[in-house]
Amino acid sequence: MTDASVMIDAARRAHRDANWRDARAGFLAANADGGLAPSDLRALAASQWWLSDIDGCLVSLESAYRASRAEHDEVACADTALLISLLRLTRGELTVGTAWARRAQKLLADRPDSLSHAYLAYLEGASGIAAGSEDLWTAESVARLRELDDALDDPAVGAIAAVVEGMRAMRSGDAAGGFGKLDEAMLAVVGGDVAPEWAGDILCMTIHACYELADYRRMAEWTHATEEWCAGYGADAVYVGVCRVHRLELRSAGGDWTETESELERACADLQSADPWVAGEGWYQVGEIRRLRGDVAGARAAYDQARELDIDPAPGEALLHLADGDGERAWALLTSALIGRDRLARVRLLRAGIEVAIATGREADARELRDELVAAAEDFGTDGFRAWAEHGSGMVALAESDATGAVEAFHRALGLFTRLGLRWEQASMRSWIAAGLDAQGDAAAAAQMRADAAAAFDRLGALPVVVQKRPEAPRTGPLTEREGEILALVAQGASNRDVATRLFISEKTVGRHLANIYLKLGVGSRTAAAAWWRDETDGS
Template identity: 45%
Template structure:
C-alpha cells in the first residue's frame, strides 16, 4: 500500500469514528515517513478518543508547532484551544492558560475566523467563574454573547451560537434569573445533541451545567441533564473521556437514590480511571465516595477517599467536617466549615451551610448556627430552586427545634421532607423523619413520633447507614407491633401512594409492598386500605 492510499484510509476511518483503525494506520505511516501536520492532529485526536491523554497532548503540541510553521494559523489556533480545554479539565490550570495565550497570539492580526469565537467563549466563561454570582457583569456577558451570535451568523458556525447561549444562560442563572438562564442553556443543548460542536467542547458544556444543577440542589434537572449526556455518549467510544464523566455523574445520583452498594463498588475505580483526563469530576467522584463511606461508618475509607479528592483539587467539604464532628472534634469541624465557605462562591455554599448549622448546634455555637441559617435563607430566596428551599427548611427546622419552636420546626421539616421525597434523596428523607420524631416528642404526640423514628430507622437500615442505625435501634417499640418497614409502607400508603408508587419510593417490589400490607392489616385487625389509613391518621402516621 503506498503512502497516499494508507493516509486516505486513515482519514476515512477517522471520519467514520473508527478510532483504533485510524490510529493504527496513522502510526504505521508515521513509522515510515513524516505525517502532514493536519494528519498529526488527527492522530492526536484519535489518542484522545481512546483515552491516552498524555500521548494526545504530546502529538497535539507537535502538530501545533508544525501547523504554525506551515502558515496554517487557524488550524494551529484551534489545536491550541483544544489543548487549553484539555489541560483545564485535567486540573492543569496554568498550562491551560498558557495554551490559551498561544492561541491568542497566533490569531493576533489574523482575519476573523471561527477560532476567534472560541477565544471569546473561554474568556467569558472564565470571567463568570472568577467574578461569582454577586459580582457578575451581566452587561459584559451580554456583549460577549452578542459578539458570538454575530460571528455565528457571519461564519455560519452553529457552535458559536451555542457558546453565546451558554454565556448568556450562565450569566442569567448566576444573577438569579434561573428560568431564563436554563432556557438559554437548553437552546445550547440543541446544537450539542445535533452534533454541531466538537465532542470535547460539548462535554465541557454538559459538565458546566451539571455542576450548576448540583450546586443549586436541583436534582430533578441534574437527572434530566445526566440522562441527556448518557444518550449523547452511548453511541460513542467507551474510552471517550466523557463516557467516564457521565458514569461518575450517574453514580452521584445513585448515591442520592440510596444505591450505596453500587457507589461503593464502582465509583472509586471510575474516578481513578478518569483522573488523568478530567481531574475535577474525578475529584467530585472521590468526594461522593467519601460521603457514602462516612455515612456507613467506614471512617478510614472515608478519609482515604477525601484525601484522593484533595489530591485532585477538590475540597471534600462538608463531608470532612462532618467526619471530624462525628469523631468529637466539633471545634475543628466548625473551623473547617468557615474556611470552606470563604473559598466557595455563595451559590455553591448551601450544602456547607446546612452542615454548618448541624455542626454548630452540636457544639453549642448558637450564633454561628444562626448566621449559617440566615445565609442559607438568602441563597434560597435568591435562586428559588426546590432543592435550595428544602435545604433551607431542613436547616430552619433544626434551628427552630433547638430553641423550642416546635410547631415552626414541624412546618419547616414537613416542607423539606416533601421535596426530598420528590427528588428521591433517601438519606435526606431519613434525616428529616428523625428530626420530625424529636419534634413530635416535644409536642406530646408520642405515637406519631414513634412512627417517624421507625421510618427513619428503616431507611437508615436499607442504606446501610451503620452509625444512624446504632443510634436509633434502641428507641423502643412501635405502635401495634408494626415493624419499621411496615410503618414506612403504611405512611406512604396513607399519604395517597399506590402500591406501585410505594414500591418506587421505597425501592422494593410491588409484591413486597403487598406482603407488608397484608401484615399491617393483620396486626391492626382491619381489612381495607381505608381502615388502615384511618388508624394511621388517628396515630399521627403519614400526616
C-alpha cells in the same frame, strides 16, 4: 502507493468511522519517523482524546501546532492552541493553559471574527484569564459572545454564547434564566452543532450546574441526553466515563448504594487522567456513601483522593468530624471552606454549617447561616435548595426551643425530599421530626417516627442519624453570645490575633467587642475582664 500512504488511508477511514483504537494505532505507525501532515496529527490527537489518552493527545496537538506553524497556517495554529488550552485548563493546569490561550489570542488578534474567537471568549469566561483574575463569566465575556453571535451565522457560536450567558445568570442568582440558556446550548450540543471536545466541556459544565443547584431531575435528563450523544462516538469514548460518574452520582443521591460505591471507584480511577475534576467529584461522592454507612476510614481515604484532585471534601469531611465528637475541627473546616466561595458555591455548605454551629453552641452563627440559606432558596428557586432551607430552619427552631416550628419545617423538607426521590434525606428528616416531637412531649409519635426512620436506614445500609443536642450555653451575664466566646478565649490567654483566627473574624472586630465588654463589665483591662470571666464560670 507506499506502505505509509496505505497506513494513513486506513487510519483516516478508521477515524471517520469512529474506530478510535484502529485510528490511533494506524496514525502512530505511519508517524513512526515523523512527517504526518498537520490535519492527520489533529486526527490522531482526536482519536487519543476519545480514548482518554490525554497525555498522548497533548503531544500530538503540540506536534500539529509546530507542523502548522512550519506551513505558516496561523488559523490552524490558533485553533490547535485553543484546544491545547482547553485540555490543559480542564486538567487544572492553569498556568500552561493560560499561556496557550494567550498564544491563540495573539494569532487571532488581527483576523476577522470567527468561531475561533468564540472559543477564545468561552475560555476567557470559564477561567477568568481575560481579566487576569478568578472572576468567571463576566459581563465582558457575555457581551463579546453576543457580538459574535450577532455577526456570525453559526449555531456553534450561538451555543457557546448561550452557555456563557447562562452561567453568568446562574451565578448571579437567576437560576431559571440561567438554566433556560444552558438548555438552549445543550440542544445544540447534543444535536452535533459543536465540535466534540468543546461540546464535552459544555455538557460537563451544565450537568455540574444541575448538581450544584440540587436540580436532580434536570441533571438526570441531561445525563441521559449526553449518554445518547456519546453513543454515536463508540463505546470507548471518554465521555462514556464522564457520564458514568454523573449517572452514579444520581444513583448515590437516590440512596442506591449497593453497587454504586465500587462502580464509582472504578469510574473515577479510569477518569483521573482524562478529567481529574469529574473524577474528584466522584471520589467525594464515594466518601459520602462511606460516611453515611459508617466506614470512617474509607470515607477519609476517599475524601483524601478528592482533595488530591483539587476538590474540597466539604461539607462531608466536616460532618465526619462532628460525628466523631470533634465539633471544633468540623467548624474550622466548614468556615475555612466558605471563605472565598461565591454565593452559589456556598449554598451546599450552609446546611452542614448550621448543624455544626448548633452542636458547638454557636447559635448566632447558625441563625446567620440559616438566613443565607433561606435567601438563596428563594432566589435560586430549586426544590433541592428549598428542602435544605427548610431543614436548616427546622434545626434553628429546635435549638431555640420552638418545637412546633421545627416539626413543621422538617415536614416541609420531608415533602420536598420525597418529591426529589432522595431516600436517605427522607429517613434523615424522620429522625429530625422525631427529635421535634420529643421536644413537644409527644413521646409515642416520636417513637413511631424514629422506628420508621430506622427501617429506612436499615434498607439503605446506612447508620441512623443521631440528632445532637446543643450544649448548655455558658453563663455570660450581661454579655452577648459572641462577646462571651471572645472573653472565654482571652481568659485562656489568647491574643487578639489568636481570637480573630479561631473565630474567623478580623482583629479590628475583636478589639471592638473587647471595648464593649470592658464597658459592660465596668473594667479597664483585659486582665480584669478575664478575671471576671473566670469568677463567673467557676474557673472553667
